[in-house]
Amino acid sequence: MSSDPMTQETPLLDYSSGPIQSLIADRGWSGLEPAERAEAAYEFVRNEIAFGYNSDDNLPASDVLRGGYGQCNTKTTLLMALLRAIGLQCRFHGFTIHKSLQRGIVPEIVYPLAPSNILHSWVEVFIDGRWVTLEGFILDEAVLTALQTAFPDQDSICAYGAGTDNLHAPAVGWSGRDTYIQRAGINADFGTFDSPDAFFAEHRQLRGIKRLLYRLVIRHWMNARVVRLRRGVVPTIPNGPATALPPQQPYVKEVV
Numbered sequence: 001m002s003s004d005p006m007t008q009e010t011p012l013l014d015y016s017s018g019p020i021q022s023l024i025a026d027r028g029w030s031g032l033e034p035a036e037r038a039e040a041a042y043e044f045v046r047n048e049i050a051f052g053y054n055s056d057d058n059l060p061a062s063d064v065l066r067g068g069y070g071q072c073n074t075k076t077t078l079l080m081a082l083l084r085a086i087g088l089q090c091r092f093h094g095f096t097i098h099k100s101l102q103r104g105i106v107p108e109i110v111y112p113l114a115p116s117n118i119l120h121s122w123v124e125v126f127i128d129g130r131w132v133t134l135e136g137f138i139l140d141e142a143v144l145t146a147l148q149t150a151f152p153d154q155d156s157i158c159a160y161g162a163g164t165d166n167l168h169a170p171a172v173g174w175s176g177r178d179t180y181i182q183r184a185g186i187n188a189d190f191g192t193f194d195s196p197d198a199f200f201a202e203h204r205q206l207r208g209i210k211r212l213l214y215r216l217v218i219r220h221w222m223n224a225r226v227v228r229l230r231r232g233v234v235p236t237i238p239n240g241p242a243t244a245l246p247p248q249q250p251y252v253k254e255v256v
Contacts, residue, residue: 005194006089006126012077012196015085017062029086038127039174041082045075046137046172051161052226053105053219057119058200069223071161072138072182076121077196079137089126093133094190094199096120097163100242101185104160104235105222117188119205124192127176136172136179142230144172144181150234151241158185159241160229 002008009015024030029040052069061081064074076092083090096117099106106114122135139161147160148168156165163185164170171179193199206214225235 004089006091007084007087008195009084010195010197012058012060012200013081013084014060014062015081017060019062019065020081020085023065024082024085034088035127035176037086038083038088038125038132039176041079041086042134042137042174042179045070045079045082047140049075049078049140050226050230051138051140051143052223055215055219057205058196072135073119073121073196075138076123079123079134080196083123083125091124091131092121092193092196092199093124094119094121094193094203095186096188096190097182097185098158098187101158101163101182102161102222104237104241105225105229106218107221107225107235108238110218110221113210115205119203120182120186121196121199132176133178133180135183136170136181139172139181140230143226144170146229146232146234149232154241156184157241159237160234161226 014020027040027044029037032040049064050069051071053071054064054067054069054074057073059074059077061078064070064078070078080090080092097120099111099114099116099118102114102118103111122133124131124133143161147157147162151157151167155167157163157167161182163182164180165184170181171177172181173179190199190203229235
């Protein structure tokens with residue numbers, strides 16, 4: 001096992017698992033230069049793992065890979081596992097986002113019940129002597145294109161899973177520099193962690209009946225709306241999608 005906490009395997013970052021090792025071998029990523037390895041893993045998670053809502057944030061990377069879809073936190077786990085598996089240092093950066101970022105995906109009838117602060121994360125990878133922030137992998141290209149088509153005259157948006165001031169030219173493709181697609185929704189910063197395991201040991205979202213309803217009913221409803229959005233059918237939001245958020249506030253833990 002690696003002694004470097006930025007490359008260690010963990011229960012969630014299970015990069016020695018068969019599915020992850022098979023993917024890396026099949027794609028030939030280990031033979032690439034470091035920046036090329038990072039690009040290959042990043043673009044795989046961005047567009048070959050569809051945007052969608054899993055049963056839990058706290059899923060092993062191999063489960064996310066098998067499922068073929070994920071949201072910010074589960075895609076972060078998978079990308080971190082892939083980066084560490086191909087020898088790249090990376091870390092987890094945890095936040096919350098305001099729930100308005102998910103409006104349009106969360107059905108209006110249950111939107112008032114959603115917690116105001118939603119756990120969020122991105123990956124930071126050490127490349128060419130510096131830390132590069134990676135958040136732009138969350139939305140797949142089909143979802144992003146659908147939003148760009150639906151809102152041709154709107155640059156700032158905080159809804160439908162997007163939080164950006166540059167909807168029509170967001171920094172999401174790999175360039176070796178920072179990428180973002182939900183940053184405009186962030187309202188609290190928890191700092192960096194060695195792994196998602198460490199973060200979720202301290203921060204969890206839903207409990208009790210709300211957690212059960214989300215896992216069994218609401219997330220499937222949300223995923224059906226994402227499928228329709230990807231096809232160009234964008235759910236209506238009363239008064240249109242938000243373009244700005246309230247000022248950042250210190251994180252207040254909600255009992256949910």
